[in-house]
Amino acid sequence: MTRLPSLYISHGSPMTALQPGLVGVRLAELAAQLPRPRAIxxxxxxxxxxxxxVGAHPQPPTIHDFGGFPQALFDIQYPAPGDPALADxxxxxxxxxxxxxLQDPTRGLDHGAWVPLRLLYPQADIPVVPLALQPLQGPAHQFALGRALAPLREQGVLLVGSGSITHNLHDFREYQSGGEAPYVRPFIEWVEQRLQADDSAALLDYRRQAPHAERAHPTDEHFQPLHFALGAAGGDTLGAQRIDAGIDAGMLAMDIYRFDGPAH
Known part of the structure; x- marks a missing residue:
């Protein structure tokens, strides 16, 4: 079976489901390039x-974990099956x-899961197993989660971290109608440089080393899915490829990364 990469996807606003824009194009292109996963x-x-x-629901419900959006967004379902055996x-x-x-037999798919999955695999016919993150335990913990699951990539399982390469919603009002937050490009350029250099240590220590880290991520939860995907690369060589999907509302960088890991 062909080994799959691990992925980090910036999922953006829930409205990405209705207005997919460039990230929708990029995710469709990516899905066309990848071997079809056995599960995600x-x-x-x-x-x-x-x-x-880990979620062990045989048919994970679609969770609409947001408010104040159009009814059309709440009407969307992503009826992918689960995979309790894989959860085990x-x-x-x-x-x-x-x-x-622990296993949770009731957990469904939140918008960080189903919004990008709907753009990658709109048929919703690939089993999906959600995995919780523990941001209070720090980036190295998320890296360890990914590293422990990296062998699943050899079995046709696609390992995905879903967050946002920059995520400061406090700046939304200031930049939604135009302009760009000044910290976004320096931060995403630093991330790309460290990934291309296989410098996982710097990325785990991004709070101290990255420019404007506190502005780019007032809290950690949207960046730490990247650390999961880094661990899931399976070795010191990340094989990182950046997929530029633009900047939404002047402050949400929509970068996607694939990590092919060490060559066989």
């Missing part, structure tokens, strides 16, 4: 827990890695 593990910035939890395997792998993991 989705670590979203919108499922946060104190300890690792994920829990076992994480347990063996010293990351005791």
């Amino acid at each position: 593990v989705m670590a979203s910035a919108h499922w946060l827990t104190r300890q690792p939890v 395997e994920i829990a076992e792998r994480l347990d063996k890695a010293g990351l005791p993991t």
